[in-house]
Amino acid sequence: MTWKDSLKNNVNNVEKLKAFIRISPEEERDYEKITKHFPISSTTYYLNLIDPEDPSDPIRKMAIPSIGEFDMDGDFDTSGESQNTKMQGLQHKYTTTALLLSTNKCAMYCRHCFRKRLVGTNTSETLDFIKEAVAYIRDHKEINNVLITGGDSFLLENEMIEAYLQELITIDHLDFIRFGTRTPVVFPERIYSDQNLLGLLSKYSKLKRIYVVTQFNHPNELTDEAVRSVQSLLDHNIIVNNQTVLLKGVNDNSETLATLINRLVKNGISPYYIFQCRPVKGVKNQFQVPLDEAYDIVENAKKLMHGHSKRIKFCMSHETGKIEIVGKFNNEMLFKYHQSKYEENYGRIFSVKLDANQAWLKPENVVNN
Template sequence: MKEKLPPEDSISTLDQLKKHLNISPVTETQLERVLQAHPMLITPHYASLIDWTDPDDPIKKMAVPSRQELNLEGSYDTSGEAENTKFPGIQHKYAETALLLATNTCAMYCRHCFRKRFVGLPTKEILKRLEDAAEYIKKHTEINNVLVSGGDPLTLSNRTIEKMLALLTKIPHIKAIRIGTRVPVTYPQRFDDGELLGIFKKYSTSQKRLYVVTQFNHPKEICPQSIKAVSELINAGVLINNQAVLLRGVNDKPETLATLMNNLVGIGVTPYYVFQCRPLTRVKSHFQVPIYDGLMVIEKAKAHCSGLSKRFKYIMSHVTGKIEILGIMDDEIYFKYHQAKDRKKIGAMFKYPVSRTAGWLDDFNPYEDQSQKELKIKQAIKWEIQEETN
């Protein structure tokens, strides 16, 4: 790596932030509480994309802490990552896929991050030895692809990245390796590093491709620097998919989402998923869009997308699996298991009566009558009494 990442002139303190924004004493006190829980880090590049005079700037919303993060509604683990962890740093939820958590560091700490529980913080959830992960994968021949995530793996040193790719590509039953990263968006200068590009070119072969999975969420993020980064990756033989997150105040307008998808296709990035924002602590209250509204946005956006740019699936990454949100018919919302922890569920379709407020699968429960609800309440009270008397 040519220079320290993140750059030393990144915004990480309120004093630095106040050079760009007027922050009242009350708000400053609230933001101090937010930063005690979840740090701030904004690269100079990403800061340059922000219109600091616009109170509703979508780029700013993804990067700058908000006092709304004091809302603790939700959960820090909405997809069951803890229960699918085999040992620190490796998860195996779906039979074919191993997930490696390679680092707790990112170039920028996104305010909508679904791993806020450890990104930028001390943690025991990160992989300690790459060799341990490789050994686990070798023993599980049902695994045919590896997703390397974090944090952001591309904040690691070139030496570590090469070691990781060398170990994984030697495993015969691994057909593809994916690297989940926001670096092309938040710090595209990373790809000015010829050594890194050479590593990608070495390990992305005709028989075993390397995929970079980006997260472009707004058209403003597609700028000359990020376009150059994407071009460098393509020239290195890397295939690029994009996983956007549907975020209130960022891309929840059909014209915004359509422009994003069409522009991604134009620069050589395949639209892969649009994720329903998870009901995360310090995220749900100000970023999550109701599923009904999300469907309206996505279908209207697709009406203005080419066939290439409407290939993405609207996905909810639930504890039971990846659930595609299909659409509405006859006052019912239809869903389909795109991937599932229980393989018997893969491809299964189901439906719920339309709800205008539900933001997650658990918000739908049409089969629970009043007597069942009362029973659950009584059971909950019973457990509380038992805990108090024990």
């Protein structure tokens, strides 16, 4: 059975969910309403990680719908992606980086997804689109790296992945290519069982450095199978980085967070960022942790980490740029632009006196006075 055959067994309705968790009649009614707006889909592998006796299980929170998804406080496009879209499927927000939205497909629809507005919609995967996007990148010599994401870029057919690589490796001013994927976490067999995929990644990594950027959010996700998928990438000369999202009820605990990051390093995965959860509609009030509390969680976690784990940066992907949450000083919180949409903000340090329970920076907080 191939990985595509396995995906056919995905749990994509409430009735199928009953095989994995207990669902009350009231929950069933709520889930049916939610999934009409925000679809459900998960691999059986990932659902089997849930403790069915624990309603607060962290894997359950990331995979199973909640009535809180009807809370429309927030925004669907918190990072201004629409403003930075140059053509279908291509974003260019930061000077040196191009982002390719290669597909809207995922092996598992995360309930905290910041692209919730796109989940489950149709996507166009054509070579014509690739060539148009590559032409843009070729013409913009300031771009030195590309992130192929989605959705999940490893849900593309191998032929499509190779089509991207064939085009991108011919651009001299690109230093490296990244694939954004959660398949090592939610669908590891996609990687370790597919020698064709591993072979083509190995082939092209000799011509242009390839990175995989994934998202482990809880130690329970680092199963033997997940580690096997990561090791198969490492064995084929692919560097694996991780971006964790700080999520209420999942990893908003210093010991949990430190355990996760230390285990990532132990298994050859380089911790990259811890991200503040974005204020997305249907996500914000379920998963966001107030900034003041979030900063303390991350700092206390660092006390339990070794040097390699402490390379992480705690950031938010704001509309104006990637902003690092640096520290506290005189009842204010310090921030620094790690990446910026606007040149004048590069490296700028600023402070904000936060409102009670404030979990995101407001437009007036980031004005350069």
